[in-house]
Amino acid sequence: MKRSYIPDLDSVRAAQQRLQSAVSATPLEQNLAYSELYQADVLLKREDLHQVRSYKIRGSYNKICRLLQSNDKTEHVVCASAGNHAQGVAFTCSQLGIKATVFMPVTTPRQKVEQVRMFGGDYVQTILTGDTFDEANLQAQAFCQKNHYAFVHPFDDPDIIEGQATIGLELLQQSSKTFDYVFVPVGGGGLASGVAAIVKQLSPDTRIIGVEPKGAASMSVALKQGHPVKLDRIDRFVDGAAVQQVGKHTLAICQKYLHDVITVDEGHICQTLLNLYTKDAIVVEPAGALSIAGLAHYQHEIRGKRVVCIVSGSNNDITRIEDIREKALLYSGLKHYFIVQFPQRSGALREFVGNILGPMDDITYFQYQKKNNREHGPAVIGIEIKRKKDFDPLLSKMKSHSFNYQYLNDKPELFSMML
Structure with missing residues (x-):
């Protein structure tokens, strides 16, 4: 029986070394408002403060560097993305001087599309196709096979997972105290699986809680069924986490290391996003507010505990603010x-x-x-x-x-x- 892939410490430490030339350590800072609200020590891991404004740069940079190390002839890569992974790939390719073709759903916020083109410059071609990430992904895979290019998967790839796992390593390096809980957003599972695997190996008593949007709860379904399940329909509002089917690698790791996966209403996510902006002047996208929204489900358990929320990204389109406010008001009654x-x-x-x-x-x-x-x-x-x-x-x-x-x-x- 083939053994499931699990990120090991040596590989993640090697990934961290690789990232040093392109990725700076992001702040781990206490949030006074949520600490007071939940009577806990709530810290935010600010992955929204990368140059590409999301954690995705970690995985994409690590993957493409690994491709170049193993194959000197890698001159062109392909990816599919709801927007943030595409920006990471675009930035990486412009830095390393290789070409990329990026497939994104036609529903991708304009701001994310423009950022991809800005970061990639002449190295990157963008193709908008399909209504969901999964539809764009099918087109990207077909294009990749036809042209014999290397594919950079957004989450279900060991090199991607190890790149995202550097967040877990960085968290533990930034604090001499242990964490009782780490709340991490879940889309395809690359971030959750990477962080969970490393944190649990180094801090076994820390509980890792995955948080996904109610309208795209693909990890919750996969964990119940015991295998990846393609959802018939998903709500695309939380575009950074709107994935119809999680990966095989990511599911296996999450099965082993996640303590729990919870779902939160899109309206609650919107209310959290607005609270972060009005109280702390922190601008995030809906997926970036996921982990913090999840705290409400554990409000009794985390009281008096040390808690980290990973703020995954801030690529929000200003034209969506009225829709976000509307959903927040509906949720709040x-x-x-x-x-x-x-x-x-x-x-x-x-x-x-x-x-x-x-x-x-x-x-x-x-x-x-x-x-x-x-x-x-x-x-x-x-x-x-x-x-x-x-x-x-x-x-x-x-x-x-x-x-x-x-x-x-x-x-x-x-x-x-x-x-």
């Missing part, structure tokens, strides 16, 4: 959508605004469903409240004033169709 049937009486709309809304409530969306007879037709209305406790009085006043309504927040299919 502060934004509510209704289809309201106005009573057959004059001035019903004026009555709704004057008598139904509370003093701090605000209409943020209003759309009639009929072009004629507007005053007496149904309308889709979005209402933002300041406090969760104001929701029940809002419903009571609509009922007492004979405004019939359908609540849309708990009807996802109707919600998506109407909005």
